[in-house]
Amino acid sequence: MKVFEGKAGDRVLLLGNEAIARGALEAGVGYVAGYPGTPSTEALEALIEASSKLGFYAEISTNEKVALEVALGASLCGGRAMATMKHVGLNVAADTFMSIGYSGVEGGLVILVADDPYAHSSQNEQDTRLYGMHAYIPVLEPWEPNEAKELVKHAFETSEKYKTAVIVRSTTRLSHIRSEVILGELASPVLGDEFKRDLSRWVLLPANSRRLHREALERINKISREENAFSWLQEGRGEVGIVASGIAYGYVREALKDLNLDVPVLKLSLTYPLPRSLVEEFFSLAPKEIVVVEELDPVIELQLRSLADELGYSGRIRGKDLLPSVGELNTTVVKKALAEVFGLSFVEPELFDLEVNVPPRPPTLCPGCGHRAMFYVIKMASKRMRIKGVYPGDIGCYTLGFFPPFRLVDTSYCMGSGLGIGLGISKASLDEVVIATIGDSTFFHAGIPALIDAVYNSHPVVLVVMDNSLTAMTGHQPHPGTGFDFRGEQRPKVHIEDIARAVGVKFVRIVDPYDVKRAIHVLSEAINWVRENNAPAVVIARKLCALYEYRQKLRRGEKVTPYYVDEATCTGCRVCTDMFGCPAISMKDNKAFIISDICVGCGVCAEICPFDAIKKEGGSS
Numbered sequence: 001m002k003v004f005e006g007k008a009g010d011r012v013l014l015l016g017n018e019a020i021a022r023g024a025l026e027a028g029v030g031y032v033a034g035y036p037g038t039p040s041t042e043a044l045e046a047l048i049e050a051s052s053k054l055g056f057y058a059e060i061s062t063n064e065k066v067a068l069e070v071a072l073g074a075s076l077c078g079g080r081a082m083a084t085m086k087h088v089g090l091n092v093a094a095d096t097f098m099s100i101g102y103s104g105v106e107g108g109l110v111i112l113v114a115d116d117p118y119a120h121s122s123q124n125e126q127d128t129r130l131y132g133m134h135a136y137i138p139v140l141e142p143w144e145p146n147e148a149k150e151l152v153k154h155a156f157e158t159s160e161k162y163k164t165a166v167i168v169r170s171t172t173r174l175s176h177i178r179s180e181v182i183l184g185e186l187a188s189p190v191l192g193d194e195f196k197r198d199l200s201r202w203v204l205l206p207a208n209s210r211r212l213h214r215e216a217l218e219r220i221n222k223i224s225r226e227e228n229a230f231s232w233l234q235e236g237r238g239e240v241g242i243v244a245s246g247i248a249y250g251y252v253r254e255a256l257k258d259l260n261l262d263v264p265v266l267k268l269s270l271t272y273p274l275p276r277s278l279v280e281e282f283f284s285l286a287p288k289e290i291v292v293v294e295e296l297d298p299v300i301e302l303q304l305r306s307l308a309d310e311l312g313y314s315g316r317i318r319g320k321d322l323l324p325s326v327g328e329l330n331t332t333v334v335k336k337a338l339a340e341v342f343g344l345s346f347v348e349p350e351l352f353d354l355e356v357n358v359p360p361r362p363p364t365l366c367p368g369c370g371h372r373a374m375f376y377v378i379k380m381a382s383k384r385m386r387i388k389g390v391y392p393g394d395i396g397c398y399t400l401g402f403f404p405p406f407r408l409v410d411t412s413y414c415m416g417s418g419l420g421i422g423l424g425i426s427k428a429s430l431d432e433v434v435i436a437t438i439g440d441s442t443f444f445h446a447g448i449p450a451l452i453d454a455v456y457n458s459h460p461v462v463l464v465v466m467d468n469s470l471t472a473m474t475g476h477q478p479h480p481g482t483g484f485d486f487r488g489e490q491r492p493k494v495h496i497e498d499i500a501r502a503v504g505v506k507f508v509r510i511v512d513p514y515d516v517k518r519a520i521h522v523l524s525e526a527i528n529w530v531r532e533n534n535a536p537a538v539v540i541a542r543k544l545c546a547l548y549e550y551r552q553k554l555r556r557g558e559k560v561t562p563y564y565v566d567e568a569t570c571t572g573c574r575v576c577t578d579m580f581g582c583p584a585i586s587m588k589d590n591k592a593f594i595i596s597d598i599c600v601g602c603g604v605c606a607e608i609c610p611f612d613a614i615k616k617e618g619g620s621s
């Protein structure tokens with residue numbers, strides 16, 4: 001079902017992210033802006049889908065900073081606004097975010113940030129709660145989807161009551177579990193009316209900032225004293241208690257049940273600042289020892305230590321001495337720690353050995369992916385030009401160029417970082433030629449400033465834009481270069497080549513990566529050009545995402561004609577498998593063969609086969 005369907009009282013199964021979206025709809029969100037990123041994406045998608053139906057504004061922004069600013073602007077007009085992002089997205093938005101901590105807001109402003117413990121699909125495991133602390137912005141953490149929905153509504157109310165932005169922090173498990181949610185009424189979107197001019201708050205000049213800093217501290221202390229919704233005490237036996245938040249509370253519940261323990265528990269939703277009176281009460285319920293069960297950093301633990309000091313709690317506070325700061329927790333890990341604390345025996349459950357002999361397979365680009373063809377081009381051009389190449393990479397499907405057979409991603413830090421790092425390398429390592437890669441969505445998101453720097457400071461680098469005309473990695477979302485928005489409506493198209501030329505790049509070429517020969521020729525030209533001119537060159541490798549195109553074809557009822565290997569001509573040279581690495585090509589009896597079920601008929605293998613042994617079914621190569 002869609003998150004905007006169903007009536008109050010219905011019990012429905014929702015994904016954590018959908019429950020969060022539903023909470024925003026029940027709160028009357030009027031504006032939504034976000035940038036996709038696992039594990040947050042489904043919340044943004046569900047809200048955008050609901051926006052046309054319910055009459056509020058929603059957009060996929062160019063990056064998270066812009067998303068937060070769009071949401072802030074709407075809040076300054078009295079609207080209820082939400083910005084969505086993954087944890088590292090908050091780094092991009094951090095400059096604005098830190099200042100919002102000072103200025104506060106007008107209409108409710110909720111920032112959904114989804115963390116990724118275990119870094120399932122991220123470059124780090126950073127804990128957003130520390131950002132809340134850093135900016136004096138309260139953090140609410142739900143433990144299951146139904147609570148997530150309710151907590152989002154509460155977050156809007158808290159935001160307006162205290163005139164502060166509020167973070168709702170989710171994690172991968174919570175965002176991606178599906179469980180029962182009880183629907184409430186949908187509210188009419190709170191759209192606000194006009195800009196609430198307040199020069200004392202929205203203009204962060206030094207004199208204002210110093211005052212606002214003090215006010216921010218007072219606000220957060222007030223919230224600590226007054227708020228404790230969705231946090232509660234469970235009484236129990238003994239003098240040792242447990243504090244938990246988020247999904248970790250679920251693990252604690254299970255562990256206590258399995259260990260047959262009945263001890264005091266403090267379940268927290270407000271994890272920054274801590275609800276002071278509830279903590280004080282808990283100190284008296286667990287006078288001997290408190291064990292904090294939380295994922296990632298010791299955010300609750302450190303705050304508890306500080307409150308313990310202030311309030312004269314003399315018991316012991318434990319947490320990260322028992323439980324890991326790295327990766328996700330689970331019931332077994334929590335059970336083991338609690339068994340140790342309470343002196344119980346614990347036998348580690350045996351893991352199933354499924355005895356399935358699955359060959360290890362590195363992650364790979366899809367059959368027909370233009371990125372693969374372009375990596376092949378980069379490899380061939382580098383070889384032909386006999387250069388010592390350095391290949392700074394970036395974040396997106398094309399990060400898979402790290403794996404064999406290409407090995408063409410030498411660095412990968414965060415979105416937009418590849419080119420910037422390449423600029424430094426080009427100055428520090430004069431013998432090498434820097435060929436940086438970046439995706440189209442990433443180019444718009446965070447790539448442009450480094451390109452301007454390359455022009456302004458004369459960096460001899462080649463930037464290859466791996467343009468599959470979509471934000472593919474996170475689920476084919478549109479971006480400013482696609483010419484349409486998430487609803488499929490036409491939008492003005494921003495052209496990467498226009499931007500490159502406009503910032504002063506003199507060598508800008510567009511290639512079709514399937515046209516391997518021409519692409520090698522153009523890339524070789526670019527390499528020569530940057531060496532001769534001591535300036536950057538941009539080569540845009542443009543090919544629509546093969547997976548997307550394949551699905552479109554199927555939808556249109558078109559057939560895909562696969563290629564096949566003519567066994568008599570194939571010499572078993574392995575260029576197609578070992579240098580190109582398409583998953584649709586394999587070897588049998590020292591001959592290549594094509595798995596027709598997954599071949600999308602791109603024909604690049606036929607082009608690179610040195611013996612013309614690959615042919616199109618029903619025709620020639």
Ligand SMILES: Cc1ncc(C[n+]2csc(CCOP(=O)(O)OP(=O)(O)O)c2C)c(N)n1
Binds near residue numbers: 036089439472
């Ligand atoms: C700051 C930040 N926001 C969002 C993400 C999630 N994310 C990873 S790659 C990517 C974009 C990929 O799109 P593109 O650059 O076009 O490359 P493609 O996957 O299409 O090859 C996004 C949004 C992230 N890693 N970091």
